[in-house]
Amino acid sequence: MSEVKKVKRREEISKEDKWNIEKIYASAEEWEKDFIKLKEMAPKLREFQGRLKDSRELLNFLKLDEEISRLADKLFVYAFLKSDEDTSNNSNQSIKNKVEAYSAELAAMEAFFIPEILSYEEGTIEKAIEENQELKVYKFMLQRVLKRKPHILSKDMEELMASVSDALNAPSSIFGMLTNADMTFPTIKDEEGNEVELTEGNYSIFIKSKDVKVREAAFKALFNTYEHFKNTIASSLTSSIKNFSFVAKTRKYNSSLEASLKPNDIPLEVYDNAIKTINDNLDSLHRYVRTKKKLLGLNEIHMYDLYVPVIDAPKSNIEFNEGVKIIKEALKPLGEEYLKIFDEGIESGWIDIYENKGKRKGAYSWGSYDTMPYVLLNYNYELNDVSTLAHEMGHSIHSYYSRKEQPYTYADYTLFCAEVASTVNENLLINYLIENEKDEKKKLYLINTQLEQIRTTVFRQIMFAEFEKITHEKIDAGEPLTSEDLCKIYHDLNVKYFGEDIIVDKEIDMEWARIPHFYNDFYVYQYATGYSAANSFVKSILEDGGDTVEKYKGFLKAGGSDYPINILKKAGVDMTTPKPIEDTIARFNELLDMLDK
Structure with a gap:
């Protein structure tokens, strides 16, 4: 009888195959020191309330807000990455919960900024920017805030809208509870003739079945169940x-x-x-x-x-290093500089490569202005895993470039742009594979x-x-x-x-x-x-x-x-x-x- 292949524990994964988040904080104690520092600094933001009309006060607020936000981002990224590498580790969960809870308090301390800016007479902020050269870097950000003015309501109305936001989001919550928790689907017969309970999770497998009876049964069982609740x-x-x-x-x-x-x-x-x-x-x-x-x-x-x-x-079994080689060949049209950054990501610990017990599923790219753009993978030696690596490195290199070239205020990109860089890499990869496949x-x-x-x-x-x-x-x-x-x-x-x-x-x-x-x-x-x-x-x-x-x-x-x-x-x-x-x-x-x- 062959031995059951077990998923490794976190400590069994070699150091070279894990992301280097010690580069952010060498220990939880170091993280704790910065967390205390954040809690000491953040209340100072409130001191600027009612004073932002003055160009020097506005600049000082924006500089302090950036310093606090950058520290909070760093604390947040470290805590969440530690949590995701092993969700069963209680001490990791503890620091994540701590910083997550504090983020709401921090948001409240900054909340006066936009309403105050929008409450001023037209031309006030533009005048402040003209008066103070150092404010020019914030010009586009402030213009974006000011463009919202026609759609901002009175203070009382804004408070009312905020107070009913939960109620306005209720339909989505109801839909989620009904479809994820309360709805159940009937059983269908799989390819071997076994009775299997249909779920939203396994539907995607059955609908691709080579057996037309299986996919028809899954299709009808799923949508007829939804029809009961139409x-x-x-x-x-x-x-x-x-x-x-x-x-x-x-x-x-x-x-x-x-x-x-x-x-x-x-x-x-x-x-x-x-x-x-x-x-x-x-x-x-x-x-x-x-x-x-x-x-x-x-x-x-x-x-x-x-x-x-x-x-x-x-069937494929593509070792991680082989996957990296394939991607680099596919990305050659992006030039040496891009490939050099890609290599830096592979060699300097951006990526957490393999599955381990308790590790979060899926894949993502995440980091902050003052950290590396980290990548979480659960690499499983298949072609799809190679494509996922190319995709997530597209996000990470996008982040690398934008953080290197832009000030903190403009380092994040919008959702409209976010998927472009990752999809460029994916498309270059699949185009390359199609072009070069002989079988x-x-x-x-x-x-x-x-x-x-x-x-x-x-x-x-x-x-x-x-x-x-x-x-x-x-x-x-x-x-x-x-x-x-x-x-x-x-x-x-x-x-x-x-x-x-x-x-x-x-x-x-x-x-x-x-x-x-x-x-x-x-x-x-x-x-x-x-x-x-x-x-x-x-x-x-x-x-x-x-x-x-x-x-x-x-x-x-x-x-x-x-x-x-x-x-x-x-x-x-x-x-x-x-x-x-x-x-x-x-x-x-x-x-x-x-x-x-």
């Missing part, structure tokens, strides 16, 4: 949309969409162009459906056939993988975005929406997006009911814009080289020093035009040509 979930979703609409109108925005996009200076046409460009190119998605039907050898293709791969994943089956698998990335990240997310636009516009206009209305809107979108070659099974009409992102209004379109911007960069980098690489590095170095649309535009990617999404569709068609040979 009126409750429709009520929670429409209440969430109504709440967002209420806040948008109260803050004097023209629409819910404007309330979501305007604070980041994203023109509404970016959202509308994304939907229009995809709608103008749905023939490509219809062709994908036809190609998939042919390759799977199906007489008819259903919604539950969309996720099954056209070829099984090849036809493996090549087919890689082509299908990238096609699925585009289908799910661009086409599907824009369909979601269109659903959001329709439902928010109706509620903004005072139209009620029932579960039947939501099902009809969603059904019609599926018919339009997937075309006449697929059977749009009635169960798919309920899919809107299981999408948690719909409670985070107008969020999902950013997956599609981020992927498309990354694809445009990759296309230019591979075709043009030098100049484009420098522009791309300019994007990485820009951090949050301008609005995201402007940062991308300066780097050569204009998200106010259809081109980035059209470039992505061109790549989709190119991959379809390879698949359809």
Whole structure:
């Protein structure tokens, strides 16, 4: 009998395979000293309340706030990384809980800043900036605050809005409790004929099954369960949309969409162009459906056939160092400087590589202005793990550049830009693998993988975005929406997006009911814009080289020093035009040509 392979304890993992967070604090005692220092410094912020009209006082406040924020960030990062490397370690959990609890107190001490700035007469802050040269570095940040003035309410109204924020977020909480805690799904038969309880977790496995009976059973069991709760979930979703609409109108925005996009200076046409460009190119998605039907050898293709791969994943066992070599070959077009930073990350302890008992699952990149940009992995020797490493190092090198080139105030980048750098690395990797793969089956698998990335990240997310636009516009206009209305809107979108070659099974009409992102209004379109911007960069980098690489590095170095649309535009990617999404569709068609040979 073979020995069961056990997950290692944290202390059994070699030092070279762990991140070097001792570089932040050598011990918990050192962390504790800085935590005490933070608690001594932070109350000094309150002393500036009512004094920010004076340019010297404003500058002194901003300098102190930066010093305190940087210290808090460092304490926070260390505590959370220690907690994530072993969630069963009580002393690690203790410092995490301590700093997490204090962060709310710290936020309260800083809370007067924005209302006070906005309470001044027009021109007051601009005059202070002119008077004091040292304030010029904060100019863009202060301008962003001042732009919110038309949408800020009276002090009493702001307090009222803050006091009802929990109630306004209740629909999302109700949805989460219902779908995560209270809903249960029936059993289905797996490929071996065993009765297995269906869950949201294992649904993603069954829907990719090679056995059509298994994926059909999983599909029907999942969505028929949601249908039992359709009126409750429709009520929670429409209440969430109504709440967002209420806040948008109260803050004097023209629409819910404007309330979501305007604070980041994203023109509404970016959202509308994304939907229009995809709608103008749905023939490509219809062709994908036809190609998939042919390759799977199906007489008819259903919604539950969309996720099954056209070829099984090849078995792989890629050692971490081999994965690093593959990624470096793929990233060569980004130039020596970029690869040097990548090497520095590998060699100087950015990465916590392997799983251990109690370690947080998944992967992420995280750090602060005064720490390294750390990467958490749970590397398991598969191709997907290599892709994850490339993705997270994209985030970390973006952070490295922005922190090196920008002052603290502008070192963080927005969500609109965040996924671009990680997706550039992922796309360079998969393009490289497709280009260099000699085994036809493996090549087919890689082509299908990238096609699925585009289908799910661009086409599907824009369909979601269109659903959001329709439902928010109706509620903004005072139209009620029932579960039947939501099902009809969603059904019609599926018919339009997937075309006449697929059977749009009635169960798919309920899919809107299981999408948690719909409670985070107008969020999902950013997956599609981020992927498309990354694809445009990759296309230019591979075709043009030098100049484009420098522009791309300019994007990485820009951090949050301008609005995201402007940062991308300066780097050569204009998200106010259809081109980035059209470039992505061109790549989709190119991959379809390879698949359809």
